[in-house]
Amino acid sequence: MDFETELAAILPAEGLLTAVEEKRPYESDGLAAYRAVPRVVVLPRTRDEVQAIVKVCAAYGVPIVARGAGTGLSGGALPLEEGCLLSLAKFNRIKHIDPDNRIAVVEPGVRNLAISEAAAVYGLYYAPDPSSQIACSIGGNVAENSGGVHCLKYGLTVNNVLAVDVLTAEGEWLTVGCSALDSPGYDLLAMVNGSEGMLGIIMQITVKLLPRPPVARVMLGAFCAVQDAADTVADVIAAGITPSGLEMMDQLAIGAAEEFCRAGYPRDAAAILLCELDGTAGEVDSQLDHLQKIFEKHDCNEIRISTTEEERQRFWIGRKSAFPALGRIAPDYYCIDGTIPRRHLGIVLQRISELAQEYGLMVANVFHAGDGNLHPLIAYDGNEDSQLEAAETLGSKILELCVKVGGTITGEHGVGVEKLNEMCVQFSALELAAFHSIKGAFDPIGLLNPGKAVPTLHRCAEFGAMHVHRGNLPHPELERF
Ligand SMILES: Cc1cc2nc3c(=O)[nH]c(=O)nc-3n(C[C@H](O)[C@H](O)[C@H](O)COP(=O)(O)OP(=O)(O)OC[C@H]3O[C@@H](n4cnc5c(N)ncnc54)[C@H](O)[C@@H]3O)c2cc1C
Numbered sequence: 001m002d003f004e005t006e007l008a009a010i011l012p013a014e015g016l017l018t019a020v021e022e023k024r025p026y027e028s029d030g031l032a033a034y035r036a037v038p039r040v041v042v043l044p045r046t047r048d049e050v051q052a053i054v055k056v057c058a059a060y061g062v063p064i065v066a067r068g069a070g071t072g073l074s075g076g077a078l079p080l081e082e083g084c085l086l087s088l089a090k091f092n093r094i095k096h097i098d099p100d101n102r103i104a105v106v107e108p109g110v111r112n113l114a115i116s117e118a119a120a121v122y123g124l125y126y127a128p129d130p131s132s133q134i135a136c137s138i139g140g141n142v143a144e145n146s147g148g149v150h151c152l153k154y155g156l157t158v159n160n161v162l163a164v165d166v167l168t169a170e171g172e173w174l175t176v177g178c179s180a181l182d183s184p185g186y187d188l189l190a191m192v193n194g195s196e197g198m199l200g201i202i203m204q205i206t207v208k209l210l211p212r213p214p215v216a217r218v219m220l221g222a223f224c225a226v227q228d229a230a231d232t233v234a235d236v237i238a239a240g241i242t243p244s245g246l247e248m249m250d251q252l253a254i255g256a257a258e259e260f261c262r263a264g265y266p267r268d269a270a271a272i273l274l275c276e277l278d279g280t281a282g283e284v285d286s287q288l289d290h291l292q293k294i295f296e297k298h299d300c301n302e303i304r305i306s307t308t309e310e311e312r313q314r315f316w317i318g319r320k321s322a323f324p325a326l327g328r329i330a331p332d333y334y335c336i337d338g339t340i341p342r343r344h345l346g347i348v349l350q351r352i353s354e355l356a357q358e359y360g361l362m363v364a365n366v367f368h369a370g371d372g373n374l375h376p377l378i379a380y381d382g383n384e385d386s387q388l389e390a391a392e393t394l395g396s397k398i399l400e401l402c403v404k405v406g407g408t409i410t411g412e413h414g415v416g417v418e419k420l421n422e423m424c425v426q427f428s429a430l431e432l433a434a435f436h437s438i439k440g441a442f443d444p445i446g447l448l449n450p451g452k453a454v455p456t457l458h459r460c461a462e463f464g465a466m467h468v469h470r471g472n473l474p475h476p477e478l479e480r481f
Contacts, residue, residue, distance in 0.1 A: 003060045007042060007084075010052045017041040026085050029070045029077040030132075031418055033334070033388060038065070038079035045090045047167075047203055054201065054447075055171040057084050063450050066197040068109060068140030071132045073335050074416030076144065076196045076452060086201065088139050094118050095204070102209045103162060103179065108139025108202050112146075115207060124209035127154035130412070131320050139202045145194030147412035149245035149276070149319070152370040156412070158193035160208045166192060166200035169443040174200065191438065196414050197449040199442040213278035216244065218315040219288060221295040222269035222302040226250060229271035230346035232298040233369045236275065237342060239294060241287055245276040246370030250349075252329070253322050253366040253377070260325035263318030266302055273300075273369065274319055276312075322366040323377065329362065330379030334391045337413035338402035342372040348405060352376055352398055359394040361387070373411030374402070400425055415453040423453075424460035432457060 001009075007016050017023050018040055027035040039062065044050045057064050063083040070077050079085045091107035094115065098104070099122035104115055112133040116125040129148035130136055136146070142164060147156045154160065163177035177189035192199060223229040229248055236246060249257065249272050254265045265272055275291060277284045288305060295303055306312040318325075326333045340348050349365060356363040356378075367375040376398055380391040399409045399422045409415070409422040423432070435454045439446075455463075 003056065003062060004040065006056045006060075007040060007053065010049055010056070011042060011044060015043045015045065015049070017043070023085070026067065026070070026079060026087070029067075029072040029075060029416075030335075031073055031075040031078070031416065033332070033382060034075045034078050034417060036079045036081050038081065038083050038085040041079075041085045041087060043087045043090055050086070050167060050201060050203065051171050051173075053084070053086065054167060054169065058169065058171065058445060058447055061445075063447055064201075065449050066139070066143070066201050068137030068143070069111070069132075069135050071136045072140060072144060072416065073337065073413045074410070074418040076414050076416035076449070077140075078417055078452075080451070088137065088201075088203075091139075091203070097122065097124075097209070099124060099209075101179065102211075103206055104209055105204065105206050106138055107204060108142075109137050112136050112138055112141055115209075119209050120212075122209075123212050125212055126160065126207055127151070127210050128157050128160050131323060138205050138207065142193055142202050142205055143195060143197050144412065144414040147368065147371070147373065149247060149316070149368065151412075152246055152368065153242050153244040153278075154210065156193075158190055161189065161193060161205060162208060163206040164189065164192055164202050165204035167203055168200050169445060169447040177206070179206065194414065196416065196453040198439055198453055199448065201448070213244075215281045215284045216276060216278040216312060217284055217288065218245075218274055218276045218306045218312050219291055219295070220265070220304045220306075220315055221273045221275070221300040222266040223271045223273070223298070223300055224269070225299070226271045226349050227346040228298040228300070229273050230349060230369075232273060232295055232300065233345055234342050235294050235298065236291065237370065239290065241277075241290060243275045243291075243370060244278045245274065246368075247274045247319050248272070248345075248365065248367055248369035249274075249319060249322060250365040252362060252364035253326075254318075256325040256329050256364060257318035257322045257366075259328050261317050261321045263314055263321075265318050269302070274315055319366065322364075326364055326377050326379060329364070330381060332380050332382040332388075332391075333364075334378040334380060334395055335413070336374065336376045336378065336395045336398050337410050338399050338407060339371065339373045339411035340402050340405050340407035342370075344405045344407075345369065345372065348374070348401060351401060355394055355397050355401075359390045361390060361394055363394075368411070371411065372407065374398075396422060417452060420453075420455040420459065421463045423455050424463050429457055429460070432460065
């Protein structure tokens with residue numbers, strides 16, 4: 001028997017795709033500039049089928065790339081031409097909701113939003129809310145340690161997952177985490193969060209559910225200067241307020257969102273902030289007063305506060321649609337994801353705008369300002385080779401800038417294939433070697449998503465291995481970038 005015949009013995013005919021035209025829909029994730037058609041696509045329906053597939057792949061040395069919904073923005077689910085693309089889409093059952101213990105046990109292909117929809121009947125919800133939540137899978141969220149608007153107050157995926165069942169590269173079942181708040185031993189659960197399909201196949205997830213806050217209101221502030229909006233963000237956090245979301249959009253992003261969904265944003269503002277507070281009515285009202293004073297101190301020239309749930313949703317709709325809205329400005333966009341200390345927001349946004357001019361490309365900014373998690377969206381035309389190259393170089397420069405000011409090259413989108421070179425900037429050879437040791441411990445034969453997320457030391461040497469010591473630059477130095 002050969003590899004394909006062995007797979008055909010495990011799966012029903014519709015669960016094994018070998019013809020190019022059938023495999024084409026799986027050739028990329030959300031980072032569509034990178035494409036590859038895999039050797040086979042498999043769509044198993046049971047855990048036994050997944051286990052058997054992993055064992056066959058291991059026996060034939062065929063690498064596996066796991067795929068949730070394929071919305072990833074860093075090429076994590078990009079297939080390998082010689083590999084097996086393992087879709088988890090059919091594992092879409094919510095197995096159990098336990099309102100007393102406020103947990104849900106779900107399969108990896110369940111959509112993020114579907115968990116909150118199912119928990120709503122108990123007055124509960126799942127807090128991490130990537131903007132892609134209508135489509136992305138919870139398995140993909142764990143593999144990327146995804147964030148979202150509400151993660152500023154409620155934490156990233158890693159803070160909202162209690163346990164996962166993982167299938168190892170050797171085809172063994174492993175449960176990491178438990179329903180207690182802490183467990184002995186190394187924190188393998190934290191390691192699986194953000195492992196980008198390289199340490200194991202995530203097959204079941206136990207997530208925490210939270211009670212819906214009684215009141216949530218959003219303050220929208222419009223500013224004439226980006227710097228004022230940036231300073232406001234730093235002041236809000238310094239004042240001890242923890243909003244459930246604090247997002248910024250610049251003028252280009254505001255214009256695109258307005259064209260797309262008419263959220264009612266002030267088009268002439270240089271930047272807007274959307275700041276959500278939740279809690280009891282009393283808590284929210286008193287924090288809104290405090291917030292308003294901080295906004296006004298920074299020359300905020302228009303303030304609106306949602307008064308109904310419908311209005312709150314309308315304030316958010318423009319922000320949540322901002323990525324697809326960029327499609328109206330240019331044929332393609334490249335979404336960068338880096339994190340910086342909040343106090344550097346103004347100066348870094350200024351430098352990004354200068355870099356955009358140097359490279360002759362438009363950059364819109366729409367991002368999780370409260371977390372310092374930037375998302376510059378570089379608009380380009382992929383039909384012109386030089387523009388894609390310029391967009392990628394500009395993206396690298398922005399990420400290097402993030403590292404130089406003491407930040408990181410990803411806040412929530414992962415490394416995938418996109419940021420391998422930037423990993424050489426972020427980490428020393430010793431740190432990268434530690435990552436390789438961990439990969440080797442989980443996956444000694446290098447079966448799972450090889451070549452993603454952690455660069456080889458050889459690659460870093462070729463790239464120039466420009467490891468930058470994080471946060472070693474005093475503030476005035478930043479002005480020289
Ligand atoms: C419009 C838009 C907005 C977005 N907004 C956000 C945002 O606000 N916050 C955010 O964090 N991200 C955001 N993203 C990125 C993306 O949606 C997230 O990274 C998401 O978690 C990916 O989930 P997925 O199911 O699509 O995973 P995929 O893209 O299919 O896979 C992502 C990675 O996870 C691995 N993987 C998937 N499933 C499994 C599994 N079961 N076991 C092991 N490995 C697995 C894959 O191999 C790959 O490395 C956005 C994307 C888009 C297109």
